[in-house]
Amino acid sequence: MSSLPIPYGRQSIGVADIQAVVDVLKSDWLTQGPTGERFERTVADYCGAAHAVAVNSATSALHIACLAAGLGPGDILWTSPNTFVASANCGLYCGASVDFVDIDPRTYNMSVERLEEKLACASRQGLLPKVVIPVHFAGQSCDMKAIARLAERYGFTVIEDASHAIGGRYKNEPVGNCRHSAMTVFSFHPVKIITTGEGGMVLTNSSELHENLVRLRSHGITRDPALMTGESHGPWYYEQIELGFNYRMTDIQAALGVSQMARLSEFVERRDHLAKRYDAALIDLPLTCPWQHPDTYSAFHLYVIRLDLGRIGKSHREVFEGLRSQGILVNLHYIPVHIQPYYRALGFTGGDFPEAERYYRDAITLPLYAGLSEADQTRVIETLRSVVGK
Structure with a gap:
């Protein structure tokens, strides 16, 4: 691998x-x-x-x-x-x-x-x-x-x-x-x-x-x-x-x-396949996989998980840095716009949009792209499992 x-x-x-x-x-x-x-x-x-x-x-x-x-x-x-x-x-x-x-x-x-x-x-x-x-x-x-x-x-x-x-x-x-x-x-x-x-x-x-x-x-x-x-x-x-x-x-x-x-449908089908593999592999971990409304079929630009930090026993940052230290270049989408300094200067403040802020405190974006191999995806899954201690 x-x-x-x-x-x-x-x-x-x-x-x-x-x-x-x-x-x-x-x-x-x-x-x-x-x-x-x-x-x-x-x-x-x-x-x-x-x-x-x-x-x-x-x-x-x-x-x-x-x-x-x-x-x-x-x-x-x-x-x-x-x-x-x-x-x-x-x-x-x-x-x-x-x-x-x-x-x-x-x-x-x-x-x-x-x-x-x-x-x-x-x-x-x-x-x-x-x-x-x-x-x-x-x-x-x-x-x-x-x-x-x-x-x-x-x-x-x-x-x-x-x-x-x-x-x-x-x-x-x-x-x-x-x-x-x-x-x-x-x-x-x-x-x-x-x-x-x-x-x-x-x-x-x-x-x-x-x-x-x-x-x-x-x-x-x-x-x-x-x-x-x-x-x-x-x-x-x-x-x-x-x-x-x-x-x-x-x-x-x-x-x-x-x-x-010419490859758009192929790209989306591949992303959907990989998302389903994540869903199945992560089901027993202390986290929430992305929920899909029955009226939608996602293009799966991103695959975002929500961490159950209380059960994991680590901070958001510790999980994020633990994954990155092992070469899994996770990201976070997004920092709520209203808490950016420029928007705070316009009068917005923490607490204005509590659901977006709750999301930000425990969300992590896992690797997902059409060229992601199943072997590399398995490495992501196994690394995540080791970092969250399950």
Whole structure:
């Protein structure tokens, strides 16, 4: 059995992926060419969405999705505290204020019950959010049908942060079809399900939102005469009609994405298989394995356990460092956003979202990726068993 360190996640790059990138490098288009559009169409078709806009990161995707939704100064965005900071920062980029909704104790996603309670209170105070971003933590979809019903009642826009969840399903339909949201965001960072190196994408069924997203991705520039304010001066003419950004994805990245999409189902099936092996092997240990809602099929970006520290007789840190000292490079997803120093300075404090804080005190992310061998997974399991003393 190998003694090399086992990371919590890593990319799977094959010969076809390398050739796809080489082919683009030999072509006439390195960026803003046909491969980018092909990648968008491939993902949109897989998910069953009408439109897709590829960008240079999921953070950029969240930013322009919020802008396309009209989020701005004086508005409010709500998201989950159990996420990477980008899910909240995107609201601040737009000049809006940010708040959080505590998580469900079993799925670790945004709690629909807490969301409904908070909306009722915010409605009485006249402080309803303009945008709510549910985060499909670890690859498992939030209860989007329930969230969509609340969006209709209270008038907010839903943007799904599905950075963990491409290839996952909700009510037997692909995550990303935007059936219950205005937009869905994916990430293609190397530790995600598929990768473009860095990269992200926004999916939508709205032609108007799609047009806005395309402009915002590229400086707010248009060549559409119907949107221009002045007379065209010739075929070279364009106008900047709003403040946009350079968030474009290169064709080099998109080529890798198209190639990776051919193996998406294989990647997710492998992750599911490995997750089930963990479930079976860890059943007798003093910990909780991830619970899956029957309405969902997780893409299993992450496999997170909760430690029963009282039964283990060790601290969270001792278990974490014990695993790392033996080459099992576990991680922790996530430190609740509201207790980060920047957000504490905005007025948040410990105790604001107790379920997310309880989760943080005993969660550990185990290695899980498509290329993880069963032998290496067995090493993870045996090491975990020795560290927790069972």
